[in-house]
Amino acid sequence: KLDQSQLKAFENAAAGHDGVLSDPSGELIIKPCVDAEINFYQETLNLHPDFSEMMPTFMGTLSLGSPAQVAAPTAAHEPAELSQESKDQQLLHGAKIATKTAIVLENLEHGFKRPNVLDLKLGARLYAPGTSDDKAARLDKVASETTTGSLGFRIAGMKVYNPEKSDFDIYDKFYGRQFTSSNVISGFETFFSGLSSGLKAEEAQELLETILAEITKARHMLEKYESRMFSASILVVYEGDSSELGVLMGSEPKTPRVDERAPTRLEVKKSLEEEEEEEALPPVAFKVKMIDFAHAGWTPGEGRDENVIAGLKGVEGCMDQLIARFD
Ligand code: ADP
Ligand code: MN
DSSP states (O other), X not given: OOOGGGOEEOOOOSSSOSOOEEOTTSSEEEEEOOHHHHHHHHHHHHHOHHHHTTSOOEEEEEEESOGGGOOOOXXXXXXXXXXXXXHHHHHHHTTSSOOEEEEEEEOXXXXXXXXXXXXXXXXXXXXXXTOOHHHHHHHHHHHHHSHHHHHSEEEEEEEEEETTTTEEEEEOHHHHHTOOTTTTHHHHHXXXXXXXXXXXXXXXXXXXXXXXXXXXXXXXXXXXXXXXXXXXXXXXXXXXXXXXXXXXXXXXXXXXXXXOSOOOHHHHHHHHHHHHHXXXXXXXXXXXXXXOOTTEEEOTTSOOOHHHHHHHHHHHHHHHHHHHTTO
């Protein structure tokens, strides 16, 4: 159950609009969104549950603004009904109740000590059919001036932990717009610079290979299904705390052995309990998920989404280049 008065601003986004919230535990994000995005999450669970695994876990919806309308985000069939309900409420009460539907999602940064985040906006074409000429022209212009046009993706934003200042370096949307197809790799190098301090070359390579494999998995699904996604992103998160990353990738022992005596029964019980807790939420070295589905849909009969598939191939090409640098 979510108490709306307890929600706080989510200040760790790598890109995008303001207004994203988080719950007190930080496990969830609450993002104001259009009904189309909620519908896409819902439909994906029903039509292509395997692709749902490439998305943040969908927990439900929430009507922001009016505490009386807080609904428990739970069962899979509820969200569509809830948004209809909130629409009805708006009709009933006119403009007086300023509600906005939000989607409740797994916070992909949760569980990391220092989440480094990279938002890669996919597609050379970033607007759906029917978009106004004005907006289309504006987006085409940005595309032609950035790697969006040449590689089918661009760096939309990123945050990278900087141990020297004990804080994150923030790279906004203008940072990613400067790159060309021949130097965008340096953006990837900046994002993955944390690997060199925490890991051996072969561990860094292994992590990059695993991240690449997830991206390829997403592409293979989109090659199998029929969809259209405009302005969706692939979000890469990895552990920016270098000693934690070392532990996660297995180069440092988790608990240094200080004595060799046999554990007492109490110690055995405790460590079993701890293991159980850890099994519920094991820390991971990275996450790769697709996000931002305001203009996305499953579109049977229209063929595969070559626009996004090409973008994912572009990203995979950069990852390949980066992996080769660790040889
Ligand atoms: P928009 O770009 O339309 O504002 P996005 O869905 O792209 O909305 O979200 C904006 C930013 O919020 C992303 O760049 C990402 O950093 C962050 N974000 C979005 N969804 C999640 C999530 N489930 N977990 C963590 N961060 C997220
Ligand atoms: Mn976005």
